[in-house]
Amino acid sequence: SLYEYETHFTVMNYRGPLNHMQTLEFVRDFEQEHQVKWTDIHQRIKNMIRSVFEAAVAVHPEMHSPKSRAIYGVDVMLDASFCPKLLEVTYCPDCTRACKYDMKA
Secondary structure, eight states: OTTOGGGSOSOOTTSSOOOOOOHHHHHHHHHHHHTOOHHHHHHHHHHHHHHHHHHHHHHOGGGOOTTOOOOOEEEEEEOTTSOEEEEEEESSOOHHHHHTSOSOO
16 A cells, blocks of 8 residues: 555654664574575675666766765665565765664674
């Protein structure tokens, strides 16, 4: 349903206080609940993101420069088989909020 907020969210910081889980705690609980290895899922996510940027450079070779750097935000969701699905790539990520999170992971 288009009217169910939790069905289509990407950012949940619009309502009330958040209960932020530390990354290591999240991974442990996720693996235990779903009987999967997070390292496998994480590798699939990294491969997907890499292929997106490689595809962009293939179409627009002028985007590749050994002297340039950029920070992008990437929104990803997992399907029922834990395969990553790319929702969006943004050139203006929320670095302030991201930097408050667990820096150990």
